[in-house]
Amino acid sequence: MILNLNYTRRDSAASTSSEVVSTFLSLLEEKQITPSQFAHLHIYLDWLQYKENFREPVSVVESEEGEESQESASPRMDVRIDTRQIAPGTLRGTVEQAIYPEKREQCKRGDRVYLEEFGSFRASIAWDFNRLYWQRLKDWESVTGRSYEKELPGGSSDGHQPQAIADSVERFWKLLNELDKQGRLPQEAFILEIGVGLATRAALWLDQFCALDQQHGTNYYPRIRFLLADYSLASLERSRPAVQKHLELCSFIALDALDPTRTLSFLRHKILYVHSSNMYDNLSDEEVVWRDNRIYWVEARAYLSAHNTERIAHECDISAADVPRMIHRLLEVGAEALPDRRKGMAFWMQIWKAMRLEEKLVDAIDLPEATFPAGLSSAQMEDILKDAPSDLRFHLSSGALESFRNTLPLLHPRGYLQVQDIFVTNLHEYSMGFYGPGKLGGSIVNWVNGALVREVAERGGYDVHFVPFPYRAGSKTSTLYTTRRE
Numbered sequence: 277m278i279l280n281l282n283y284t285r286r287d288s289a290a291s292t293s294s295e296v297v298s299t300f301l302s303l304l305e306e307k308q309i310t311p312s313q314f315a316h317l318h319i320y321l322d323w324l325q326y327k328e329n330f331r332e333p334v335s336v337v338e339s340e341e342g343e344e345s346q347e348s349a350s351p352r353m354d355v356r357i358d359t360r361q362i363a364p365g366t367l368r369g370t371v372e373q374a375i376y377p378e379k380r381e382q383c384k385r386g387d388r389v390y391l392e393e394f395g396s397f398r399a400s401i402a403w404d405f406n407r408l409y410w411q412r413l414k415d416w417e418s419v420t421g422r423s424y425e426k427e428l429p430g431g432s433s434d435g436h437q438p439q440a441i442a443d444s445v446e447r448f449w450k451l452l453n454e455l456d457k458q459g460r461l462p463q464e465a466f467i468l469e470i471g472v473g474l475a476t477r478a479a480l481w482l483d484q485f486c487a488l489d490q491q492h493g494t495n496y497y498p499r500i501r502f503l504l505a506d507y508s509l510a511s512l513e514r515s516r517p518a519v520q521k522h523l524e525l526c527s528f529i530a531l532d533a534l535d536p537t538r539t540l541s542f543l544r545h546k547i548l549y550v551h552s553s554n555m556y557d558n559l560s561d562e563e564v565v566w567r568d569n570r571i572y573w574v575e576a577r578a579y580l581s582a583h584n585t586e587r588i589a590h591e592c593d594i595s596a597a598d599v600p601r602m603i604h605r606l607l608e609v610g611a612e613a614l615p616d617r618r619k620g621m622a623f624w625m626q627i628w629k630a631m632r633l634e635e636k637l638v639d640a641i642d643l644p645e646a647t648f649p650a651g652l653s654s655a656q657m658e659d660i661l662k663d664a665p666s667d668l669r670f671h672l673s674s675g676a677l678e679s680f681r682n683t684l685p686l687l688h689p690r691g692y693l694q695v696q697d698i699f700v701t702n703l704h705e706y707s708m709g710f711y712g713p714g715k716l717g718g719s720i721v722n723w724v725n726g727a728l729v730r731e732v733a734e735r736g737g738y739d740v741h742f743v744p745f746p747y748r749a750g751s752k753t754s755t756l757y758t759t760r761r762e
């Protein structure tokens with residue numbers, strides 16, 4: 277049996293790992309598992325830092341082909357244990373429930389209500405819930421009584437940190453000043469913020485830029501054209517009052533961050549500064565496993581336990597059989613899906629909380645139609661992975677990569693892209709921590725695979741570097757800067 281410890285928290289490592297080992301040894305001793313099964317067990321101990329997530333405390337990740345060993349018929353079995361969710365004294369029962377095929381079959385037949393077929397997580401219904409949350413954020417906030425910022429670790433957005441904004445303003449002013457001295461300052465200085473939310477940062481940024489400009493007497497402020505972009509029309513509408521003082525410089529643009537150039541093609545090579553904060557970690561994502569020099573796709577399907585389905589149906593006055601249909605209605609029209617709006621909100625929030633993902637690994641060879649994000653071929657991926665540890669599960673950050681690639685064409689030759697977010701900048705980190713998906717409020721969070729972003733950028737002629745966020749102690753944020761290579 278191989279035990280992989282995927283976290284570095286000393287406090288919980290010793291107690292859970294010894295309990296896990298003794299649980300499997302007792303199962304062997306009691307002949308509940310055969311020596312051959314024992315020999316092919318791979319246990320992964322995780323510690324999920326997101327309290328709300330898509331994982332059962334113990335889950336088995338199926339391999340489509342079941343990697344058979346030469347000398348025995350026992351296939352490899354991957355068992356993932358979230359040590360944070362294991363309550364004292366419950367490990368054995370939870371493990372038995374998860375690993376015995378007959379129990380799992382029972383689950384598949386009647387114990388789980390599946391909301392979709394297996395596929396890459398990127399296409400999961402979970403992302404429709406994520407979108408619903410941003411489109412109808414006010415509804416959610418009015419039930420919880422908390423703004424979305426309060427859901428973030430630390431209770432506020434690093435995107436709104438005043439000193440970080442002051443430094444960003446100064447950097448931009450310096451760029452304009454340099455262009456001015458060279459006689460190359462454009463008449464209109466375009467700035468684009470994507471995933472602008474309620475425009476708290478945009479407002480602070482414009483206030484500070486206006487003040488700095490006045491202080492220097494440079495009169496750049498009237499040239500600013502600030503584009504506030506988001507795919508949530510409701511948020512764009514709510515963001516207007518925040519920038520009231522600067523309205524004549526602002527445009528509110530509904531666009532999908534996955535392809536900003538599509539909407540803004542008329543600004544190709546014109547934007548001097550593109551910014552986003554806490555948005556890349558919210559774009560659709562998927563995972564792969566690098567094992568024995570091969571790539572496996574992690575396929576997922578969302579489900580609810582039958583128990584939760586019945587409970588939620590009962591609380592919301594609908595039949596359990598009607599839950600899947602009602603979910604689709606919810607995704608179309610929001611809480612009005614149910615005649616009683618209050619129950620509609622409860623339905624949404626409870627379904628989201630209860631949603632879990634079942635996973636299986638599929639060899640990339642069996643999925644010829646599955647493609648890596650644009651900008652990365654399989655040969656490039658293998659090159660990137662040549663020094664990576666074997667049996668590494670990592671994020672492709674497909675949405676973030678797509679957004680990144682489709683934003684670069686907008687940049688002015690002297691322009692830059694700044695992304696403030698949570699990044700994994702070295703692939704090795706994936707074997708030492710959990711990087712999503714987690715649930716924050718009604719949204720999804722995945723750390724961004726910065727190592728892949730850097731590869732894509734460098735191969736496309738751009739320089740990328742990451743700078744830790746020095747403005748808040750303990751912050752996990754870093755800032756990615758991209759400029760065109762000289």
Ligand SMILES: C[S@@+](CC[C@H](N)C(=O)[O-])C[C@H]1O[C@@H](n2cnc3c(N)ncnc32)[C@H](O)[C@@H]1O
Nearest residue numbers: 410433435471473506507508532533553554555
């Ligand atoms: C976590 S909030 C961040 C808001 C703000 N930037 C901050 O730092 O507080 C994510 C924002 O990204 C927007 N967003 C998510 N996916 C998007 C997409 N595909 N296209 C455009 N905006 C998106 C959401 O509507 C939301 O306003």
